[in-house]
Amino acid sequence: MIDFSDLTQREWQHLYHRFEDILEHPGDYRDALRGQTLASLFYEPSTRTRLSFEAAMQRLGGGVFGFSDPMASSVAKGETLKDTVIMVTGYSDAMVMRHPCEGAALAASLFSARPVINAGDGCHCHPTQTLTDLAAITRLFGGVDGLRIGLCGDLKYGRTIHSLLTALCRFGGVKVTLVSVPELALPAYAKRACDAAGIQVAEEPDLRSAIGDLDILYMTRVQRERFADPAEYERLKDRVILTPDILSGARKDMRIMHPLPRAGEIDMEVDRDPRAVYFEQARLGMVIRMALLLEMCRLPSFTPAYIRDDTESGRHTNSGRTPSQAVLRCPNLSCITHKEPYLPLPAGDGVCRYCDSSLT
């Protein structure tokens, strides 16, 4: 589970039905993974994601081991990702990994005999957040088709927004309203992808004007550091902050979502409004992770790619060459291939198979 696109629509539906069944019959699952273990490898801190996976595994009766800060572990002493992953794969039934480098989870999956769940690889993917969003939308609205969804905040850099948009492209007749300041507008390529998938896209710079039509308002964090000029930030930020006053223009059955943690973009007074479902969304995120762990831990073991694909991961590697001899390198310096040089080459159809950066 490296990216949401790894799931077919049929697999997603199967997962969602499991999620509903857990919500309705929680008592049936408290022994489901008894005696099984989840390895939790957090190469950078992430309280929310880590705690939701730990709670999910424990609610299924399983155990969790791992590290939440690699500085305290010998991993910091320079062991390769490969060796750590192969060790852990021998101890666990599934592995969840957060890593600062893009492509780290895919790299890990090459060496693992058990499923790897990506809990965030740099700025690249965070598929269980997308699962959370879709599960919450489906649960609250009975489905995704035909909804009008407002996306508000940082649409330029926000990983959550890009993943959600990609996932929404699978569903029919979704209408999207983009609410952002110009500095943080959705990139042109993402807009084209929506067009190609038949998603109607509207743009609206002011949340107050946009809010009246929406079924869902999906808010995201705006980071001050994104602005070259702090004064510009101060001037614009009020257009993308949700207050009780702005909320008064919304429909009674609208729902407010947010991936959390928030900064100041949702006024705390809004929390008591019945339309605020972001805390419930987080709780449902734990439940969809329970469903995912259940499927993952029950898969039979497989031969890892590094043994299976002798040709690909062996002969065509950069390992053993000096950098100048390397036949191909990913231009993204945060790509895991730069930190772990023994990895098989990033070759793909013009994009790095680890981090999806263009290779030309």
Next chain:
Amino acid sequence: MIDFSDLTQREWQHLYHRFEDILEHPGDYRDALRGQTLASLFYEPSTRTRLSFEAAMQRLGGGVFGFSDPMASSVAKGETLKDTVIMVTGYSDAMVMRHPCEGAALAASLFSARPVINAGDGCHCHPTQTLTDLAAITRLFGGVDGLRIGLCGDLKYGRTIHSLLTALCRFGGVKVTLVSVPELALPAYAKRACDAAGIQVAEEPDLRSAIGDLDILYMTRVQRERFADPAEYERLKDRVILTPDILSGARKDMRIMHPLPRAGEIDMEVDRDPRAVYFEQARLGMVIRMALLLEMCRLPSFTPAYIRDDTESGRHTNSGRTPSQAVLRCPNLSCITHKEPYLPLPAGDGVCRYCDSSLT
């Protein structure tokens, strides 16, 4: 469970009976909380308290997740206590919290749909230590009524001593002997509270003179830093240190207690004496925490106060005002209201409802 006073005497007795039953039939409880989870939020380190809660939950078959040092977690990135608590409440059946600010556990309880157990909020309360003390005394003596208890060490600043005294006021005919150097004597208000509750209080500056009459000698840590003059500390400390020599003046059926960790106030030679029960006291502390977790995790969920009490926690908040506009502030700068300014006002009957500081 913010303060020991949250328990009625009847609830205490119920809890104690559960504690005895766990001691007598431990095998009956190993599945009691299977599939349930405890969130363990330690905003400052505390090995003993944390480990005793973790062990207690696991011995009931449940799981524990959380953090033991917030620096390694994104909590350090500035998320509010409110948002962290609401997240965690969605993942867990109960929550245990240690925090450096007074009133933090009460503040957390306003946002939680599940029980919050205070594992220490600054210098304010540490109710599970008091539960430990009472459970150990009751177990060892069959009851609390009528015992003569010596309290020795730092009676001025020691949170444990103050909580224990308050709890002892519930029982009949307890006699207390205070053993301390003048610098660390019990505050006058605490003495008056004992008088009002009918507790006989005697004072005795030298442990050697006091020890012969006691049923229980409750020792506490004396911190060198409490003394302005180090020479004064050196001159006085021997009067409050328990050695085998001093112990030879005690009755054979006296028992020595200590909340631990100790500094040097109990000579290690004493540990082998059958009257030393402080290690057994710590073990019983884990068992009373098992009893507490059992009751807490079985409670049904409730609507958190921040949603339920719209008036109180909404309109009367300091949130949205600049500091100069704030209508009321707690004078205690370690009170949680200073760190989390959105909290409902500290108004109460003249004392802060978070940290019990006088508001005038």
Next chain:
Amino acid sequence: MIDFSDLTQREWQHLYHRFEDILEHPGDYRDALRGQTLASLFYEPSTRTRLSFEAAMQRLGGGVFGFSDPMASSVAKGETLKDTVIMVTGYSDAMVMRHPCEGAALAASLFSARPVINAGDGCHCHPTQTLTDLAAITRLFGGVDGLRIGLCGDLKYGRTIHSLLTALCRFGGVKVTLVSVPELALPAYAKRACDAAGIQVAEEPDLRSAIGDLDILYMTRVQRERFADPAEYERLKDRVILTPDILSGARKDMRIMHPLPRAGEIDMEVDRDPRAVYFEQARLGMVIRMALLLEMCRLPSFTPAYIRDDTESGRHTNSGRTPSQAVLRCPNLSCITHKEPYLPLPAGDGVCRYCDSSLT
């Protein structure tokens, strides 16, 4: 379980049979330690060992609590090892400890009413690594007797090598080939011990010449810092690095072992070779730890030595004396007796009973 020598050959065989049974019937063990707890006290970081114990306990249905970095815990505030151990012994069914001082695990065992498992005490012992090695050899070859085992790398300082050699002395007709640069040769006393036990020892400076005869090649890490002259390291290191080229001279049924983590002494290209079993060895290490935990957690509680052996641990202690008055001190400054001065004297038959250093 402080040192491998604590096990009789009969106990080892019993443990090995349990290990085989767990491998063959894993489903029978998922509830074996339900409601029991393992205290995991890591006074220095060690990811591999810690994670293998945590996974082992959880796969038996038990829970794990403790700390992985004492800086974050109040242990760092200066509590004695004694007090920490007695506390933890009251909360747990067994205890696993890693400590930077030699003899720490033995010291801990004096105060514990439950079994203490040594997970590494300084440069002294690491018995569960030796258990791992023997279990893996026995599993892969059906027994240890008569095997020709090549030991390669740092034979001078490597704790793993010394422990393994000592353990091999129990078996019949083992033949050992030592492969190392002169700077890292096996100490003379260790060679004499092999001779005394009837182990045939050959020496061979070059791995290429040695490899053809071996049943097992046991590689270990060579640390650059061991060499006074870095140029010397560069000149010699290639003789003890395993590459596919050198491996081509080995028998098809040879097996390559390594305690891990590795530095550069095994080329990653070797990992795909079916003779590479070091990752499988690590996995079997978790399984032998499951067998060990099962035996340990099922033992009845006992009276700790500090209470039982009044004479030994009481009267003859250094405690209460100034250093100049101490009757006997271990000359090894990394011995636990220097950090915890209240410990009973190190007296033994001329060697320190904590760290085995010579006392004269």
